[in-house]
């Protein structure tokens with residue numbers, strides 16, 4: 001039997017629903033005598049002289065492979081060709097995929113049967129949720145007929161259980177620390193010296209400093225691509241912290257004075273703290289700002305929250321339409337357009353309802369006037385539900401609840417700036433931000 005045939009056999013036996021099977025197939029195991037004695041059909045046995053599996057008569061059968069016994073039989077990225085026998089809803093007669101993708105797809109089949117096609121790309125649970133969300137229905141009473149075109153809540157729950165199961169396999173499949181991940185990129189010092197010549201005399205300008213840091217970070221990033229955890233664990237903050245550790249501490253602004261100039265601190269953290277007058281002062285200021293201001297800025301969120309609470313405490317949303325023909329103008333683009341659903345637009349003085357995504361998409365990138373509490377004609381502390389829109393109208397007597405989002409946003413931003421902030425530039429479309 002080949003490893004390919006064994007994989008098929010194991011899947012038929014549903015061994016992929018058991019975490020133990022993954023340990024035998026995707027890692028090198030050292031079994032205790034008790035666990036060696038436990039035999040069941042489909043079990044993979046690793047011996048120094050080869051791989052075996054236990055057949056239906058509980059007899060070991062050799063698996064014909066050149067794979068070294070010091071390595072696992074399978075890897076998640078190993079290619080595998082599957083047919084409809086493997087995956088009944090497969091649209092192709094045969095498909096080249098990886099073992100990892102196949103196993104994850106099988107969990108989707110466990111939950112939804114053959115309702116979803118095979119997914120042969122990298123995907124996450126939210127991709128599956130995106131596909132099923134528009135078609136989810138309550139679970140029908142037991143014994144009643146099930147519509148093959150919709151997804152039921154009990155199936156979704158099963159899918160969530162499958163995802164939780166897969167999370168348990170992270171110790172086998174997710175790399176957190178690797179040799180590449182903990183070591184600096186070779187040649188980084190020479191690269192930095194070259195770059196310093198290019199940016200000579202320019203690094204107090206925050207934009208130039210940001211470009212300098214970006215080039216260093218890119219160099220480190222190119223090296224990190226060899227890391228098996230690249231793009232999963234090794235990304236975002238983790239990858240960015242490496243740049244400060246191995247490349248350069250970068251430019252630090254004096255947040256106490258609010259100056260736009262930055263002080264370049266060229267040594268990386270591994271080289272130690274800068275000891276020149278300017279560098280040492282800048283590092284100390286950053287540390288001081290990080291501890292003192294962190295506390296002080298937390299207050300911002302609290303104060304805003306209290307102010308909003310006081311302002312909106314007795315605000316109420318009343319069902320109905322005040323008839324206002326005024327609104328606020330904004331541009332919604334791309335995925336933002338979903339926020340228009342349920343809102344009322346004012347076009348040439350006429351009210352136009354936006355009931356669904358199809359209508360909302362028509363406003364993509366265009367300037368649209370929306371009914372808003374800002375222009376509601378209701379008197380006193382009241383807003384009509386038409387001006388409030390569906391999201392606020394849910395909180396008829398509790399507008400302070402969604403307003404909490406505003407203060408938590410401010411709090412989050414204040415705190416975020418303390419954690420691994422780095423200087424970057426971005427292009428802003430003023431028309432869409434300020435309209």
Ligand SMILES: [Zn+2]
Nearest residue numbers: 322376384387
């Ligand atoms: Zn109104």
